[in-house]
Amino acid sequence: MIIVEGLHKKFGRNSVLQGIDLKIEKPGIYAILGPNGSGKTTVIKTILGMVLPSAGSIEVLGENISKKWRYRKELNYLPQIANFPGNLIVGELFNMIKDLRRMPSDEEHLIELFGLQPFLNSKLANLSGGTKQKVNIVIALMFNGQLLILDEPTTGLDPASLIELKKLIKEEKAKGKVILITTHIMDFVEEMADEIVYLLEGKIYFQGTIKDLTERTQQSDFQHAIAEISTTQHA
């Protein structure tokens, strides 16, 4: 579904991605991990077409995405920082996104799930960080695209909402979607991810299941394996 070949990206003199090759063919949950500044968000943004690659090619659903935009109909994205036009109210934002995408959507259910009804008439500028994140999640999950990209989805969520989010992600997975997630919360990865893509200094350092990782690093649990892989050579 996603094929990335020889992806390089430089921001000025700063080389962020140095030859990423990534193939994601089966549906499932893929966790993109790596230390701060390893290029996780940049990889995601190049797939979305928000960042333009310096070199390399990206195919999404069998189509090279360079200079295209229609493929994004199948793509739903949760950005890391949620900020919206302050003069809009929450309900208007949902309607606007629906109007822009013109696809069947299921926001009623999500609004109820996250308890957003009381905020539907509030201005976006007056929402708390966690509530904004919930709005953000609703926007990302209300459409039924084949690809779901979540950049730090757990930021600012309370425990109850986190449980709902996990449930939702599992439901999406059951529909046969490809889900890419970046996060720093290892419990979340361990519970949710089918496969891990570990980035380090702009390269893919490891790709495989959690089991592969623990076997390769000879560690008993996942958290130690991740700590191990970022300090020693295993790739």
Next chain:
Amino acid sequence: MLKILKYSFYDLVRSRWSYVYLLFYLALGFTLLFLNNDLSKAVITLMNIIIVLVPLIGTIFGVMYYYNSREFTELLIAQPIKRSSIFLGQYLGVAGSLSLSLVLGLGIPFILYGLFKSAAIWDFVLLLYTGAFLTFIFTALSLNIAIYNENRIKGFGYAILMWLFFAVLYDGIFLLSLIIFEDYPLDTFSLTATLLNPIDLSRTLILLKLDISALLGYTGAVFKSFFGTYLGFGISLMMLVVWTLIPVSTYLRKARKKDF
């Protein structure tokens, strides 16, 4: 694109600043008419204010809108929409809502005062026409500055400098060069120099339309012979269009290549 335009416009029309801007023009229009008691004189005073203030407001709103809507732009870029539609829509939203404030704010008092029965109607229309163009031109110029500068403070600084250059410095340099090269024929030079600054161009257009070019002496005569003809007038109006299209196209080109 129309959808983006609709939402940017909607977002701006409801912001406090648009009302302040509209109220300012309403107050200005009513005060001038009350004090002057004469439509054509009010048009001249208005011109002096509009020619400086409209570019400034366009510049500030353009930069402010770009930086304030950055995250929202990112949200839109991740949607299945063409990039150029997003940026063109936002631009038209900002410039459109500012122009609307201008046209409504000045139009209402003048119409109430009996504009349609007055001979000054075409002067007034020209004033609004150039005012609207100045809004579109300076919004586009300032958006260019904003998209090239990630740093807000720098962006604001450059934008204000740009306005200062066109509104004040340009005239100073222009006058200085006229004095320095006074021994040479300067007709073509001063005509070209005027066409190359949208603010000067607008001012000259309105002054000549108001038939007070006698005040401008010899240069006035030269200008009159150019701008006074249909051809000259047409060229000047076209120059305002060119002044809009060039910054819009550089803005869209940069937007297509930019990383978000």
